[in-house]
Amino acid sequence: MSERPLEPTRRDLLAGLGTAGGGALAGCSTTLGTGPSPTFRVGTLRPPITLDPIEARSIGSEQAIGRVFDGLYEYGEGTDVVPAIAAGEPAFGTDRREVTVEIDERARFQNGRDVVAEDVVYSFEAPLETDAPTAWRVEPFDSVTAVDERTIRFSLEEPYPGLDYALTHPIVPRQEREDDREAFATEPIGAGPFEVTSFSAEKKATLSRWGDYWGDPVPEIARLTMAYVEFPMTQLTSLRTNRNDAIEPVSPLIVDHVSDVANASVKRRQGYTSFYFGFNLNQGPTTDPRVREAISYCMDLEKAVADFVAPMGRRQYSPLPPQVADDWDMPTDEWADLANETNPETARQLFREADAASGQLRILTSTDPKHKEFGEALAGGLRDASRGALVVSKPESSFLETVVSGSARDYSVFVGEIVGTPDPDSHLYPTFHENMAGVTNGTFYREDAVMERLMAARETEDRERRRRLYEAAITRLLEDRVCLPICSFENSFAVDAGVRNFRVHPIAGVNPRLAAGADIVTMETEP
Incomplete structure (x- = not known):
C-alpha cells in the first residue's frame, strides 16, 4: 500500500524545468551515442516484469520480449x-x-x-x-x-x-526453457535481433544487438535500455538532460511542454489500449448489483478523462476502444446512454438499500500514475456519497497477482487495463470469460449467456454473427455493471531530435520498434 504522491501541475512543471533554460540546453546538447553503434535509452512508466514470453502479462514485459524473441x-x-x-x-x-x-x-x-x-x-x-x-x-x-x-x-x-x-x-x-524456467525468465534465449545483457525486474532491461541475427532487417541500434521512471516529470527531466533518448508513454501532464524543455518531439498513434474499473463479483460488497450501481453514480468519468487523459486519449463507453467499436459498427450511442451521471444522493440511497457492510471499499491500482489518478478520483466520489474508500497501490508484479485473487481483502474495485488488437476477442475473452478467471480476469463474473456468446464469437468467421454476439455480450456486461469503461489511451513516445526513422506502432507490445522493412532507427553520433 502506498500513499499517493503529489502530482505537479503543468505550471509547476514548467517552473521546475524552466522553459527558457530547457530551450537553451536543447540548443547546445547533443550527443546521442558515442560512435557508429549507439545506445537507445527509453525511460518508461511500464517496467518489464519477466522476459519469459509464456508468462508475460504486462506491456512492459511484452515490449522487451518483442526485441529478444521472434x-x-x-x-x-x-x-x-x-x-x-x-x-x-x-x-x-x-x-x-x-x-x-x-x-x-x-x-x-x-x-x-x-x-x-x-x-x-x-x-x-x-x-x-x-x-x-x-x-x-x-x-x-x-x-x-x-x-x-x-x-x-x-x-x-x-x-x-x-x-x-x-x-x-x-x-x-x-529444452533451454525447460532446463531452468526461473533462470529463463531473466536470461532467456530467443531468435530475435537482441540478446539480454542484464535484467532487473520492474527496474531495467538492457539488451544488446545480436551480431549473428539471421533475419531481416538488422537494427543499427547496438544497445537498448528500457528503464523504469516513476513519474512523468522525472521522465521529462531525463529527456532534457540526455539521460534518456525517448520516454513513454507521454503523460498528458507534459505533452504540451516536450518541445519547450527538450530537443524532442512527441510521436503518437492510436492504439488498442484502454482503462476500466472492474468489480469483484467473487467476494465482498460489490457482489451486490446495487453496490455496483451506487459506485457508478460516484464519479464523473467525462471530467476524469478530460482532466487526466486528454489529449492523449478519449472517453469510451464499452470494453472496446472506440476505433474497434466503430469498425465493428457497434451501438456506442446506446452504450453511452447506460453510463450514469454523477449523483451522490442516488449513490447514498443505493448503498442504504444494499445495507452494505460498514467499512471501506478497497480500490486496487498499480503504481502507474494514470491508475492512481483514477483510483483517487473514484475514492473521492465514494466519500462524497458517504462511503469510505481506501486506495491501495501496488508495484506492477504484485498488482497483477493481487488483481486476480478474487479476495474481498484485496479489492472491491480495481483499475484495469486492456491491451488488445483490432479483434474484439482480444479485449473481451481474456478480461471477462470465466475460463480466464484468476489468470487475467479479476471480475469473476459468471453469467452463462455471456460466456456462451464470447466463446461462440471466437469460433465463427461470420463477421456479422460475431458482431451480434459481441453486441449482446457487451450490453449485458454494462447492464450488470461488471465494469465501468473509462477511456482509450494512445501509444506515444517523446523522442530526441537526434533519433531518426522512429515510428510508433498501433500494437503496444511491438514498441519500441527499431527495425522494420525500410524503417531502420538511427541516431546522431558525436561529431
Whole structure:
C-alpha cells in the first residue's frame, strides 16, 4: 500500500524545468551515442516484469520480449501480419481447420541452435499446461504437431478468426526453457535481433544487438535500455538532460511542454489500449448489483478523462476502444446512454438499500500514475456519497497477482487495463470469460449467456454473427455493471531530435520498434 504522491501541475512543471533554460540546453546538447553503434535509452512508466514470453502479462514485459524473441509471424506497418520465423504465408486446408507453416531454414536461436518444429509446438502448448496468462491466445488450437523438423500443423475444432494474431506468439526454445524456467525468465534465449545483457525486474532491461541475427532487417541500434521512471516529470527531466533518448508513454501532464524543455518531439498513434474499473463479483460488497450501481453514480468519468487523459486519449463507453467499436459498427450511442451521471444522493440511497457492510471499499491500482489518478478520483466520489474508500497501490508484479485473487481483502474495485488488437476477442475473452478467471480476469463474473456468446464469437468467421454476439455480450456486461469503461489511451513516445526513422506502432507490445522493412532507427553520433 502506498500513499499517493503529489502530482505537479503543468505550471509547476514548467517552473521546475524552466522553459527558457530547457530551450537553451536543447540548443547546445547533443550527443546521442558515442560512435557508429549507439545506445537507445527509453525511460518508461511500464517496467518489464519477466522476459519469459509464456508468462508475460504486462506491456512492459511484452515490449522487451518483442526485441529478444521472434514469432512465426510479426506485425507489419499496421496490424497486418507478415512472416518472421515462418518461411512464407500459412497454407490452409480446404475447410480452414488445418493450417501448415514452414520454418525459415535460416532461423536459429541466440545459442546457435536451429529453430525446429518441436520448439514451435512447445511454445503453443506450454501456456495451456500451466494456465499461463498467454493461454487465451493459443487455447483455440485443438492440436499443434510437428510434421517434420521444419513443418508445423495447427488443427482447429472450429474456425478461429483471431488466428493471424495468435501466430505472432513468440517462439521459445523448448529444452533451454525447460532446463531452468526461473533462470529463463531473466536470461532467456530467443531468435530475435537482441540478446539480454542484464535484467532487473520492474527496474531495467538492457539488451544488446545480436551480431549473428539471421533475419531481416538488422537494427543499427547496438544497445537498448528500457528503464523504469516513476513519474512523468522525472521522465521529462531525463529527456532534457540526455539521460534518456525517448520516454513513454507521454503523460498528458507534459505533452504540451516536450518541445519547450527538450530537443524532442512527441510521436503518437492510436492504439488498442484502454482503462476500466472492474468489480469483484467473487467476494465482498460489490457482489451486490446495487453496490455496483451506487459506485457508478460516484464519479464523473467525462471530467476524469478530460482532466487526466486528454489529449492523449478519449472517453469510451464499452470494453472496446472506440476505433474497434466503430469498425465493428457497434451501438456506442446506446452504450453511452447506460453510463450514469454523477449523483451522490442516488449513490447514498443505493448503498442504504444494499445495507452494505460498514467499512471501506478497497480500490486496487498499480503504481502507474494514470491508475492512481483514477483510483483517487473514484475514492473521492465514494466519500462524497458517504462511503469510505481506501486506495491501495501496488508495484506492477504484485498488482497483477493481487488483481486476480478474487479476495474481498484485496479489492472491491480495481483499475484495469486492456491491451488488445483490432479483434474484439482480444479485449473481451481474456478480461471477462470465466475460463480466464484468476489468470487475467479479476471480475469473476459468471453469467452463462455471456460466456456462451464470447466463446461462440471466437469460433465463427461470420463477421456479422460475431458482431451480434459481441453486441449482446457487451450490453449485458454494462447492464450488470461488471465494469465501468473509462477511456482509450494512445501509444506515444517523446523522442530526441537526434533519433531518426522512429515510428510508433498501433500494437503496444511491438514498441519500441527499431527495425522494420525500410524503417531502420538511427541516431546522431558525436561529431
